[in-house]
Amino acid sequence: MKKILLLLSVVSTLTFTSCNNDDDVYVDNDTIGENKQLSNVNLTFDNNTGRYQLLYPLNPAIFESDVVLVYRNVIDDGFSAWQQIPRTIYLGGPDEVDYDFNFTANDVLIYADATFDLSLAPEFINNQSFRIVIVPAAFVNDIDTSDYDAVMSALNDAGAEVRTIDGIERR
Numbered sequence: 001m002k003k004i005l006l007l008l009s010v011v012s013t014l015t016f017t018s019c020n021n022d023d024d025v026y027v028d029n030d031t032i033g034e035n036k037q038l039s040n041v042n043l044t045f046d047n048n049t050g051r052y053q054l055l056y057p058l059n060p061a062i063f064e065s066d067v068v069l070v071y072r073n074v075i076d077d078g079f080s081a082w083q084q085i086p087r088t089i090y091l092g093g094p095d096e097v098d099y100d101f102n103f104t105a106n107d108v109l110i111y112a113d114a115t116f117d118l119s120l121a122p123e124f125i126n127n128q129s130f131r132i133v134i135v136p137a138a139f140v141n142d143i144d145t146s147d148y149d150a151v152m153s154a155l156n157d158a159g160a161e162v163r164t165i166d167g168i169e170r171r
Helices: 002-017 137-141 148-154
Strands: 034-041 044-046 051-057 066-076 079-085 087-092 095-103 107-114 128-136 163-165 168-170
Touching: 034 051, 051 128, 066 095, 066 107, 066 137, 079 087, 079 095, 079 148, 128 137, 128 148
Parallel strands: none
Antiparallel strands: 034 128, 034 168, 044 051, 051 107, 066 079, 066 128, 087 095, 095 107, 163 168
């Protein structure tokens, strides 16, 4: 009888000491990256902020542990390339255009500002294309996020077909 009680007490001790209470803490480290393309969009002037902007809702909302990267399509010498924003474009003299963004779990706000009236240079606010890439925060520590192709390659998504859904292309 003493041996059975001893065995039960050892098993009980091992069972209860091996339990933890970490199940109520959720950090999403295994999210598969998403890539959303906004093609030929126009940034609109917001009187409250005094800048041109575009608000893109994230549906479904992203996790707190996710990070958003945004890239703007540029045509340089006839070649299309994706440049990470924030980005400042120096136009000579005091003139420059700044693209930037911020995000919450529910949306991404892309905006442009300049040292001059952007309505006089519609090529910086009209027919713009952006790619929004959502990745786990731990992911961005290991790659060069300024290189869109490197990000897509690291996500094992470099050759995926881009499809248009409701005017927004999705990868």
